[in-house]
Amino acid sequence: MEDNVILDVKDLVLYYSTLRGTVKAVDGISFELKQGETLAIVGESGSGKSSTAQAIVRILPRNVAKYTGSIIFNGADIMKLDDEEFRKKVRVGGISMVFQGAMNSLNPVMRVEDQVAEPLLINMSYSKKEALTESIKALKLVGLSEMVGKRYPHELSGGMKQRVLIAMSLVTKPKVIILDEPTSALDVISQANIMNLLKKLKAEMKFSYIFITHDLGLASEIADRVAVMYAGKIIELGSSESVYLTPKHPYTQLLLNSVPTLRENRPPTSIPGEPPDLVNPPKGCSFHPRCPFAIKGKCDVEEPDIIEIRDGHQVKCWLFEGEKG
Ligand SMILES: Nc1ncnc2c1ncn2[C@@H]1O[C@H](COP(=O)(O)OP(=O)(O)O)[C@@H](O)[C@H]1O
Ligand code: SF4
């Protein structure tokens, strides 16, 4: 492991048990996050992005069927910690997360400044006064005034609520912040404002970020590297530039063509077929039923490994078998 790696995820697996069978939401993924880096995790809805994040911060539903792998953070495998150690070493100033759709889970009867201060009171031994001072500082960092801190959630716009959640995630001064679709529920203008805020925070603060989105364009705007997920697996990973400008995996190419763009004058095309069923994912390459390049007798039988083709650009597809770098 390189010195500047803050989070090293290896073979992470998270399955859920359901009446229909076992849902393989995260199926053996590996990636590194470097100090000060922003890594985006991109994929269609249901590809396992939120499950990956929840597996890292160990906020799991009751129906977990399998939860394995290693997550090296700060030199220790946090998968091996008991819940109390995990709370002390990871929750407090370690890894924090802004959950998908959390905008509506703010406490309606608590002032904003008190909610932002709460993590410091619950998990750290701050006095009420110190916690409030830190809360106001965090609110200012995300562009909200002291006056906004006195308000209640229903008095805030969606963009302001999202800022409050970001303030809550950074008030404990974590090393890693995971943002799960922080702009998806917002209108275009608020989305652009939040993106600008995140870019500013990225430039000013020494956090490392995992930015989760279904929008590859948005990902490449903010991230240093991008990991593309499909059916619980990472199928392509590389620098933002490399993945956005020269996507290799057929799924990444289709994903890129499926979003409207202002830069090129072409209509968006949808990805053919249905997202896979994670209870019974397709054999071989899980993308084969939808892939225009699938090789019969190979792609539907054998699963390709993820291989590096050049400069850290990795791809999991039989088409690149001969390009192993
Ligand atoms: N608690 C759960 N029990 C059963 N299936 C779940 C649970 N949570 C998520 N899933 C399923 O796991 C898969 C991955 O979900 P998720 O991680 O939320 O994907 P994404 O964030 O990429 O949309 C989906 O098929 C989803 O329906
Ligand atoms: S391995 Fe085969 S089916 Fe899978 S993406 Fe590559 S060409 Fe398509």
Ligand SMILES: [Mg+2]
């Ligand atoms: Mg999600």
